[in-house]
Amino acid sequence: MDLQESITNQTDVSFMLAKHVFSKEVKGDTNLVLSPLSIQIVLGLIAAGSAGPTQDQLLCFLKSKSIDELNSLCSHLVNTVFADGSPNGGPRLSVANGVWIDQTLPFRPSFKQVVGNVYKAASESVDFQNKAAEVANQVNQWTRMKTNDLIEEILPRDALNNMTRLILANALYFKGEWNEKFDASETKDHEFHLLNGWSIPAPFMTSKKKQYVAAFNGFKVLRLPYKQGTDTRCFSMYFILPDAHDG
DSSP states (O other): OOHHHHHHHHHHHHHHHHHHHHHHHOOTTOOOOOOHHHHHHHHHHHHHTOOHHHHHHHHHHTTOSOHHHHHHHHHHIIIIITSOOGGGTSOEEEEEEEEEEETTSOOOHHHHHHHHHTSOOEEEEEOHHHHHHHHHHHHHHHHHHHTTTSOOOSSOTTSOOTTOOEEEEEEEEEEOOBSSOOOGGGOEEEEEEOTTSOEEEEEEOOOOSOOEEEEETTEEEEEEEBOOTTOSOOOEEEEEEEOOOOO
């Protein structure tokens, strides 16, 4: 597997997913938080458990040449990219995958091995037909634990019923400190322009320190690195700012 090529392909898929979801789901002045990589990991789990034309279509969508290549990439992401760096002074980062399948549909041994070894996912055999509400509560408890109580409920109690057969879940948790913190005393109020053409006063973090900025055709990008410590990885937040335009 060419790791760099695979990561580039997955980045392309991430932008494609983000563009599609934002164009369809963001209405008016609403905000949306999206993790394309979470969707890709879950689709990878589905691909690992499928065969024939279904698997071929998923591999094509995820730009992977084979299920072995996709599993190898996901294993690298789970074990390397999503490793917790907080003991080394870096950000705290964790990923959790979960699979809940109805007790009438036992796991294939090969799929269960991929679920556990590649995706490091928890897998449970549950009773959707008689205890759907209890399973929803179990999934919510798992979500709360994996996100440090940031997400309290992902499934309403009536989201499942006796027709449910399978749940695939992914949770990401990230907490990091800026490499260069902003001074709260330097926060200033400026106009923030809304999509509807109006503007409102909003507090802006300001800094006179040099920043990582790049200009492209139609937009600029600001990169804010997180503290790295002795962690060999470097995480950053990127802000994409479109150029001002009329209309």
